Amino acid sequence: MTAKTTISRGDFLKVSTAAGTGLALAFHLPLLDKLTAAQALDGFEPNVWVSIDTSGTVAITMHRSELGQKVWTTLPMILAEELEADWSRVQVKQGHFNPAYGGQSTGGSASVRTSYDKLRRAGATAREMLITAAAQTWDVDRSSCRAENGAVIHDPTNRKLSYGELVETAARLPVPEEVSLKDPKDFKIIGKSMKSLNAASMVDGSALFGTDFKLPGMLTAVVFRCPVFGGKVASYDDSGARAVPGVRHVTQISSGVAVVADDTWSALQGREALKVTWDEGPNASLSSEDISRTLADAAQSEGTAQREEGDAQAALDGAAKKLDAVYEVPYLDHATMEPLNCTARMGNGSCEIWVSTQNPGEAHEAAMEITGLSAEAIKVHTLLSGGGFGRRLADDFVRDAVEVAKVLDVPVKVIRTRDENIQHGLYRPASYHHIQGGLDRKGQPVAWIHHVSGPADSSFSVSADSPNYGIDMAYAIPNVYVDMTTSDIPVPTGPWRSVANTQIAFVNESFIDELAHAAGKDPYEFRRTLIKEAHPRLLGVLDLAAEKAGWGKRRRGRYQGIAVHGCFRSYAALVAEVSVNRRGEIKVHKMVCAIDCGTVINPDGVKSQVEGGIVLALTAALHGAITLKNGRVQQSNFHNYKLLTMREMPVVEAHILPSNEPPTGVGEPPVPPTPPALTNAIFAATGKRIRRLPVDTGELKRG
Amino acid sequence: MAQIAFTINGQPKSLELDPATRLLWVIRDTLGLTGTKYSCGMSLCGSCTVHKDGEAIRSCTTPVSAVAGSEITTIEGLSADLSHPLQRAWIEEEVSQCGYCQPGQIMIAAALLAKKRRPSDRDIDTTMSRALCRCGTYQRIRRAIHRAAREV
Ligand code: FES
Ligand code: FES
Numbered sequence: 001m002t003a004k005t006t007i008s009r010g011d012f013l014k015v016s017t018a019a020g021t022g023l024a025l026a027f028h029l030p031l032l033d034k035l036t037a038a039q040a041l042d043g044f045e046p047n048v049w050v051s052i053d054t055s056g057t058v059a060i061t062m063h064r065s066e067l068g069q070k071v072w073t074t075l076p077m078i079l080a081e082e083l084e085a086d087w088s089r090v091q092v093k094q095g096h097f098n099p100a101y102g103g104q105s106t107g108g109s110a111s112v113r114t115s116y117d118k119l120r121r122a123g124a125t126a127r128e129m130l131i132t133a134a135a136q137t138w139d140v141d142r143s144s145c146r147a148e149n150g151a152v153i154h155d156p157t158n159r160k161l162s163y164g165e166l167v168e169t170a171a172r173l174p175v176p177e178e179v180s181l182k183d184p185k186d187f188k189i190i191g192k193s194m195k196s197l198n199a200a201s202m203v204d205g206s207a208l209f210g211t212d213f214k215l216p217g218m219l220t221a222v223v224f225r226c227p228v229f230g231g232k233v234a235s236y237d238d239s240g241a242r243a244v245p246g247v248r249h250v251t252q253i254s255s256g257v258a259v260v261a262d263d264t265w266s267a268l269q270g271r272e273a274l275k276v277t278w279d280e281g282p283n284a285s286l287s288s289e290d291i292s293r294t295l296a297d298a299a300q301s302e303g304t305a306q307r308e309e310g311d312a313q314a315a316l317d318g319a320a321k322k323l324d325a326v327y328e329v330p331y332l333d334h335a336t337m338e339p340l341n342c343t344a345r346m347g348n349g350s351c352e353i354w355v356s357t358q359n360p361g362e363a364h365e366a367a368m369e370i371t372g373l374s375a376e377a378i379k380v381h382t383l384l385s386g387g388g389f390g391r392r393l394a395d396d397f398v399r400d401a402v403e404v405a406k407v408l409d410v411p412v413k414v415i416r417t418r419d420e421n422i423q424h425g426l427y428r429p430a431s432y433h434h435i436q437g438g439l440d441r442k443g444q445p446v447a448w449i450h451h452v453s454g455p456a457d458s459s460f461s462v463s464a465d466s467p468n469y470g471i472d473m474a475y476a477i478p479n480v481y482v483d484m485t486t487s488d489i490p491v492p493t494g495p496w497r498s499v500a501n502t503q504i505a506f507v508n509e510s511f512i513d514e515l516a517h518a519a520g521k522d523p524y525e526f527r528r529t530l531i532k533e534a535h536p537r538l539l540g541v542l543d544l545a546a547e548k549a550g551w552g553k554r555r556r557g558r559y560q561g562i563a564v565h566g567c568f569r570s571y572a573a574l575v576a577e578v579s580v581n582r583r584g585e586i587k588v589h590k591m592v593c594a595i596d597c598g599t600v601i602n603p604d605g606v607k608s609q610v611e612g613g614i615v616l617a618l619t620a621a622l623h624g625a626i627t628l629k630n631g632r633v634q635q636s637n638f639h640n641y642k643l644l645t646m647r648e649m650p651v652v653e654a655h656i657l658p659s660n661e662p663p664t665g666v667g668e669p670p671v672p673p674t675p676p677a678l679t680n681a682i683f684a685a686t687g688k689r690i691r692r693l694p695v696d697t698g699e700l701k702r703g
Numbered sequence: 704m705a706q707i708a709f710t711i712n713g714q715p716k717s718l719e720l721d722p723a724t725r726l727l728w729v730i731r732d733t734l735g736l737t738g739t740k741y742s743c744g745m746s747l748c749g750s751c752t753v754h755k756d757g758e759a760i761r762s763c764t765t766p767v768s769a770v771a772g773s774e775i776t777t778i779e780g781l782s783a784d785l786s787h788p789l790q791r792a793w794i795e796e797e798v799s800q801c802g803y804c805q806p807g808q809i810m811i812a813a814a815l816l817a818k819k820r821r822p823s824d825r826d827i828d829t830t831m832s833r834a835l836c837r838c839g840t841y842q843r844i845r846r847a848i849h850r851a852a853r854e855v
Contacts, residue, residue: 056828067801195797203809204800205738205778212737221733244720263732264741265724337742337750337803337837370854386740389839418743503780604797606844612800615839629842638747640834649841 016489022167024051025126025175030414049095050079050126056150056164058085062097066198067358067388069667070605073196077601081189082123082182085163086150092197094382111274116599116663122177132176133169134161184599184660193604210341210356210383215411218343219248219405222267222415225424228631229490230278233257240273248388250274253403255396255424260404261411268417283490288430288627292328295432299453303483306452310479315447317439323514326434327359327691329508332426332496335641339384339421343402345411350377350461351402356385358392366395370402389616390459390495394426417455422641423633426494427626429460433507445521446528446568447479450507459495460503474538474566475512475530493629498615498668501567505672506679506693509563514689524551524562525682531564538566539571539598540657544594548655549575558589561680563673568665570597571657573679574614577650579684583702587616588650588678595654598661610654610670617674619644623693707771711736712780722768726760727751729767730777738778738806743837749834750807753777759814781813784846789813792851800838812848821852822843 026049049061060079066072073090080090127147134152135142139157144156151162160533184190189472219656236257238250246266251258257276261267307423308488316322321331342355344367351371357363362382367378385392401414416424431454438447454460473480498503516526524546531539542564545551551560577590600606623642627634635641654670686700723811730739730753733805744763751763754776758783764796765823781787785794788842799805808831815822815830822830836844 070800149854150736168792195794196799198802199794199797202779202794202805204781204785205736205806207802208737209740209803211741214735216738261750262727265721265732335837337748337801337835338740339742382756385801386742389799415741418745462704536726608797608800609844612839615841616837637745638743639745642838643748643835644834644839646841646842646844647828648834649845651837652842 001576003185021178022053022164023171024049025122025144034314035327037226038075042669044611050083052126052163052167054164054167056086056089058083058090058150058163059092059093060090066094067385067392069437069609070196070602071192074602074605075119076197077189077194078116078119079123081187084147085592087189087194089150090197113287116601120181121179123702124181126170128176128179129170129173130163130166132173133166137161137166137169140162141674149525153428155251156603167565168361190599190601190602195265199347202589203276203383207377208382209338209386210343210354211338211386213343213354213383213413215345217342218411218413219260219262219408220264220267220413221258221260222256222264222271222277222417223256223400223420224251224271224274226278226418227423228284228632229286229492230283231278231280231631232516233362234277234279237275237279240275241270244270244273245502246270251404251407253400257552258400258404260325262558264415269516271453284631285498286490286631287629288330290490291430291489291628294489295328295430295453295455296326298485298487299432299434299451301485302486303451305481305483307480307482309475309481309589312447312449312479312481315479316436316438316449319446320441321439321518323437323511323518324412325436325511325514325689325691326432327510328432328625329430329503329506329693331430331491331493332624333422333425333427333626333635334387334389334391334496335422335643336387336389336391336554338376339416339418340391340397341415342398342399343411343413344398344405345641346371346402346405347409350379350382350694351400352379353398353407354381354383354571355398356392357398358388359395360386362393362395363398366398367402370399374462390461390499391426393496396424396426399432400513418638419636421487422635422637425626425633426492427500428496429457429493430457430491431460431503433503435511437511437515439519440517443521444473445477445515445519446478447480448473450482452482452484452504454484454486454503455489455491456491457493459493459499460486466559473508474530474532474535474564475545475684477530498567498612498671501565501668501672504514505563505565506675509565509673510679510691513561513563513676513683514551517683522552527562527564535566537571537657538564541571541594541596544655544657545573545592548653549577549592559681559685561677561684563676565669565673565679567672568668570595570666571671572596572610572669572673574670574673575678576674576679576681578681578685580682580700582702584697586622586682586695586697586700588648590651590653591618591674592653592659594661595657595666595669596657597666597669598659598664600656600659601663603656606666608654609666613651613667613670614652614674615644616670617652618648618678619673621693622648622695704767707767709770709775710823711775712777717766720767722766724767725763726753726765726767726770726775727762730762730775730782736777736779740803740806742804746816747835748804748807749811750804752807752810752834753815754810757817759811771822774784776810778810781809787813788851788854789847792847792854793849796843796847798840798847800840802835804836804838805840808836808840808844812844812851816852818853820855822848
């Protein structure tokens with residue numbers, strides 16, 4: 001059984017018939033859920049190419065950035081499935097940015113979600129053309145032919161032609177207007193754990209990241225930046241820096257003073273010798289305490305209502321039992337292992353950029369603004385990223401390189417040292433939450449009031465209508481009021497893996513736990529009965545996580561905590577198992593995750609994203625805080641901005657709920673429920689409710 | 704400036720450079736071997752790990768003068784053809800996510816395996832806790848080391 005599907009105008013499929021190139025299909029993947037009007041009107045602008053050469057090698061050129069989330073394997077799998085390709089002959093290449101394609105940002109756990117149907121149709125189109133080519137070659141009815149493993153087979157006569165042998169004929173055929181998609185039960189690649197196409201390059205040092213990129217004659221630069229946000233260069237003395245062997249130039253750019261040298265070591269030495277006097281500006285006394293106070297004060301005032309159901313205040317006033325709590329979370333840095341970096345070359349009226357980015361479109365725009373060149377004169381090449389987590393959606397590191405390149409006649413790579421990465425981040429916003437809840441006599445929640453207070457930042461939103469920001473209130477409580485106040489705080493912020501879900505899920509899933517305990521009910525059962533009927537998939541993951549973790553059947557000395565959250569149209573539940581010793585030290589033994597992300601393309605890929613999401617979130621809950629004093633970020637490297645280590649690594653189990661729904665986000669959904677699952681388990685172990693992250697183990701000391 | 708000679712991945716080199724230059728930058732910038740990564744520059748993460756006469760060292764804080772006369776091995780020199788049991792195990796267990804920390808992880812694990820043919824979980828915890836992975840691949844690293852240990 002196969003389903004017919006019409007190639008819509010939105011697919012913009014095109015076939016290249018250049019002789020000797022084999023079969024090359026170009027098509028368009030919308031980068032947002034909907035094509036923008038401009039894209040639709042502009043007509044065909046391909047951003048993905050699949051070509052099959054005469055040797056049968058299938059090359060897929062992707063527009064998405066690879067950051068460790070395995071899109072370079074998962075997206076080709078979808079296409080290869082319908083193409084009936086031989087997986088061992090599939091290769092993937094990074095496509096370069098073309099302004100005509102619109103944005104190419106990789107974020108919002110969107111890559112698979114938005115590309116699935118298109119990639120299937122593209123693969124099916126190529127397959128149908130190859131089958132037609134074979135049928136014509138043999139002069140048989142095409143319905144008697146089938147494709148399998150990189151070849152077309154004619155069963156009645158036992159003949160077979162490989163794709164490589166068919167591409168020249170296929171390339172001369174018209175693109176079919178209607179193709180059949182495979183029945184999911186016949187899938188051979190989708191739903192199987194396939195080996196990553198770039199796995200070998202990751203273990204022999206050959207993978208080329210942004211920092212590894214080199215051009216002939218290229219110089220390397222580091223920038224001396226004002227330690228205070230918003231500060232500026234007042235004056236500088238570069239005589240010492242210029243005296244360092246290998247240093248070629250010292251030049252001021254928007255973000256500070258750049259030292260340009262033959263190699264990294266010389267640039268670093270030059271920066272050491274550079275003397276800069278800063279105009280620290282108005283933020284020179286800013287501290288974390290000030291920020292906390294600002295957010296707490298703001299929480300007292302009336303915010304903008306985000307959600308209003310029933311009369312929450314009246315219900316709280318009349319409740320048999322009332323709970324009132326304050327939660328607070330700090331700023332967090334992304335701390336990608338590969339530092340931010342960018343290489344740029346200017347000259348002959350053009351600008352070329354090589355960068356590890358999640359957002360080449362943004363890089364392109366920044367370069368246009370800085371250079372004043374036309375869109376066509378700027379080329380952006382995306383390189384492999386050593387982690388992104390949202391940080392590489394920005395363009396600050398691109399600006400550094402383009403500004404330096406502007407004053408040089410040779411290419412330059414600007415690289416940030418670890419302290420610069422940590423102290424000049426775009427942080428996950430800190431936030432402050434005042435939350436109140438009321439229970440009736442039977443222990444049923446009747447009121448929920450949540451004042452969210454955070455910095456003004458587009459990535460920090462608790463808007464009820466954005467599916468990306470998740471289900472902010474999944475529980476059936478008759479009277480709910482959520483509002484939000486924002487304050488202008490001069491700390492740069494930006495999207496961090498799963499954005500505002502990190503704050504909201506921590507607060508909601510901790511407070512629902514508080515209500516469960518206040519009602520004398522089991523936290524899992526309490527959630528179960530309250531999850532709204534509209535969220536059966538949320539209930540599905542909650543039940544699966546509880547079952548797999550053996551909820552309630554705990555081992556001596558070990559305690560469990562549970563949390564559940566939906567975002568990016570996926571659902572994840574976590575059960576944490578911890579023990580806490582008398583000194584307050586926490587041992588996380590196990591994290592069991594159940595995830596529902598619709599149709600799963602690459603189960604092992606999903607599992608590795610779950611493992612990674614849990615580690616990132618545990619790191620945040622146990623260690624993560626960017627704090628300020630005298631306007632300066634106090635953390636500078638991994639000794640005071642700690643990452644989870646092997647020794648702290650719990651056993652992680654990832655269980656995937658089988659589903660035929662369309663594929664949805666995987667990279668981000670496991671992150672939000674992890675910290676509350678952990679702190680709920682700590683409560684079970686110690687009776688101490690953690691309302692401030694990271695966990696202060698000093699507060700857990702007993703005896 | 705000084706003349707410093709050492710062997711890297713079996714090839715003898717003699718370089719004229721500032722003896723304080725950190726080995727990492729000599730490997731990456733001067734010799735063009737970019738498999739060895741920079742991440743912290745302060746001996747805190749392990750991304751820059753190479754072998755000096757078989758021992759795992761942090762190249763980001765090692766002055767090149769300290770390796771004069773030594774044999775250095777980088778990830779590029781671990782095997783010519785992905786045949787090192789750890790490389791095979793890493794591929795088999797699908798360890799890498801972004802991959803940036805992995806050359807360092809593998810070099811640390813290789814020095815461990817060379818000393819201890821059957822490392823326990825505890826050995827792995829102790830040794831590998833010196834190597835950070837922001838993508839959270841620790842569980843797979845552990846599995847891959849055990850797998851490689853079974854194969855040697
Ligand atoms: S870069 Fe050397 S230990 Fe981190
Ligand atoms: S795989 Fe990305 S840092 Fe380890």
